[in-house]
Amino acid sequence: NKAPLRITVIGTGYLGATHAAAMAELGFEVLGLDISPEKIALLERGETPMYEPGLDELLRRHVAGHPDSSGRLRFTTSYEEVGEFGDVHFICVNTPQKHGEYACDMSYVDSAIDALAVHLKRRALVVGKSTVPVGSAQRLAVRLAELAPAGQEAELAWNPEFLREGFAVKDTLHPDRVVVGVRSESAEKTLREVYATPLAEGSPFIVTDFPTAELVKTSANSFLATKISFINAMAEVCEAADGDVVKLAEAIGHDDRIGKKFLRSGIGFGGGCLPKDIRAFMARAGELGASEALTFLREVDSINMRRRAHMVELTREAVGGTLLGTRIGVLGATFKPDSDDVRDSPALNVAGQLHLQGAQVTVYDPKGMDNARAIFPTLRYAPSAHEAARGADVLLHLTEWREFQELDPAALGEVVAVRRVLDGRNTLDPAMWRKENWHFRALGRPTA
Ligand code: UDX
Numbered sequence: 001n002k003a004p005l006r007i008t009v010i011g012t013g014y015l016g017a018t019h020a021a022a023m024a025e026l027g028f029e030v031l032g033l034d035i036s037p038e039k040i041a042l043l044e045r046g047e048t049p050m051y052e053p054g055l056d057e058l059l060r061r062h063v064a065g066h067p068d069s070s071g072r073l074r075f076t077t078s079y080e081e082v083g084e085f086g087d088v089h090f091i092c093v094n095t096p097q098k099h100g101e102y103a104c105d106m107s108y109v110d111s112a113i114d115a116l117a118v119h120l121k122r123r124a125l126v127v128g129k130s131t132v133p134v135g136s137a138q139r140l141a142v143r144l145a146e147l148a149p150a151g152q153e154a155e156l157a158w159n160p161e162f163l164r165e166g167f168a169v170k171d172t173l174h175p176d177r178v179v180v181g182v183r184s185e186s187a188e189k190t191l192r193e194v195y196a197t198p199l200a201e202g203s204p205f206i207v208t209d210f211p212t213a214e215l216v217k218t219s220a221n222s223f224l225a226t227k228i229s230f231i232n233a234m235a236e237v238c239e240a241a242d243g244d245v246v247k248l249a250e251a252i253g254h255d256d257r258i259g260k261k262f263l264r265s266g267i268g269f270g271g272g273c274l275p276k277d278i279r280a281f282m283a284r285a286g287e288l289g290a291s292e293a294l295t296f297l298r299e300v301d302s303i304n305m306r307r308r309a310h311m312v313e314l315t316r317e318a319v320g321g322t323l324l325g326t327r328i329g330v331l332g333a334t335f336k337p338d339s340d341d342v343r344d345s346p347a348l349n350v351a352g353q354l355h356l357q358g359a360q361v362t363v364y365d366p367k368g369m370d371n372a373r374a375i376f377p378t379l380r381y382a383p384s385a386h387e388a389a390r391g392a393d394v395l396l397h398l399t400e401w402r403e404f405q406e407l408d409p410a411a412l413g414e415v416v417a418v419r420r421v422l423d424g425r426n427t428l429d430p431a432m433w434r435k436e437n438w439h440f441r442a443l444g445r446p447t448a
Helices: 016-024 037-044 053-064 080-085 107-117 136-147 169-174 185-192 196-200 210-241 245-253 274-287 291-317 346-356 369-373 383-390 409-415 430-435
Strands: 004-010 028-034 073-076 088-091 125-129 154-158 177-179 205-208 328-332 358-362 394-397 419-424 439-442
Touching: 004 016, 004 080, 016 028, 016 053, 016 073, 016 088, 016 169, 037 073, 037 125, 037 409, 053 169, 073 185, 073 210, 080 107, 080 358, 088 107, 125 136, 125 185, 136 154, 136 210, 154 185, 154 210, 154 328, 177 185, 177 210, 177 274, 205 210, 210 245, 210 274, 210 291, 245 291, 291 346, 291 394, 291 419, 291 439, 328 346, 346 358, 358 369, 409 430, 430 439
Parallel strands: 004 028, 004 088, 028 073, 088 125, 125 154, 177 205, 328 358, 328 394, 394 419, 419 439
Antiparallel strands: 154 177
16 A cells, blocks of 8 residues: 655646646645745635636645645645655646747746756656647656756656646546656556546546657647637638528538537637647747648638637728727627636737727626736726626627626617627527617628
């Protein structure tokens, strides 16, 4: 009966905070590290810096010091403590897009490996989870071996993460697959032990080499982005031909080989992952001399960006050709529902463009107001959908929150200046709005 593995999680953003809490839930002793003392203080109170359904509750169930908590989860800012504590170290720091470039910025991963390596005090497995350009694991393994103190056995493995924001807890505790890139049987064995519970529940376990493990993540995200841009391209054709892209998606989705999911057309994808991941993938393919293989991703990206521009054009058209001085109500600021994340948000981008072109834009979002205000303070913000709609010449639906599908068009009709709505997410019911005499238009659907 050997002691259970002791796990550390380096970086406590979306990925790290969720992974740390999930590991504690699976029964391990966990130490989370972040370089930000403010973030650590927050986590120690059982709070997260972001809105993620179920995560605060999960944290409070395990963070040491909370009433009735398991006490299995602690946090620190000290690499020394982490090096002494852990058998398995998960690297969960972010890899944002480099400023003004397609490539991703590896500096947080590099410095995490450097800072950890010199403090390793016992045999350890270091597991990369961050999304990185293919070839990084190989490079980091060399770095780890160079920096680890003499006599310490430190091995690297790669274990990409596929969690979706809004479903982070569920996706982490019940992953639809676990992929590991390993170089030894012992690394595989350790990771089987870490994921014993999900594996026992039936999650497939895929063992492969470093480059394949890294590529699984970027290719999965590229496929998802392609699926969205495909349906958005069909929306463009539907608009030209007076077809209905929502019916079309439903009909092609019945073919199992195509599938229904990720075929919702609208103003396109955003967030901290898909846009930057496809760009970093193109940049890396270029370095590898394989850029031709990914030229289609350039098209995927430009179809996606065209959606935002198209929404701005439709809005201009809707208010009679000029935006200057018009009043626009915007429903949604986050890049997707059930999240407060506004990184590369199509909704906020459209709202911002309209504002810059002279419209008076008032935004409401159920969870994203603070983050939106921080990056776009010059927009107006309203405390409810009704207040955002008050006096509007046109109402835009830009993030597919459930709350917006349940709005009462009759009541909203009382507060707007003109009953005109543009659905940028194809989740509102046209019949419901038209019945209350709204002029309803949706991307890729017939006008009446
Ligand atoms: C994504 C991947 O799904 C996840 O596996 C990976 O680990 C990280 O990147 P996430 O960024 O949380 O997750 O968002 P996702 O749910 O994939 O949505 C991305 C964007 O696509 C959102 O802006 C969403 O509104 C949009 N989208 C999604 C569509 O426009 N149409 C769809 O049919 C689905």
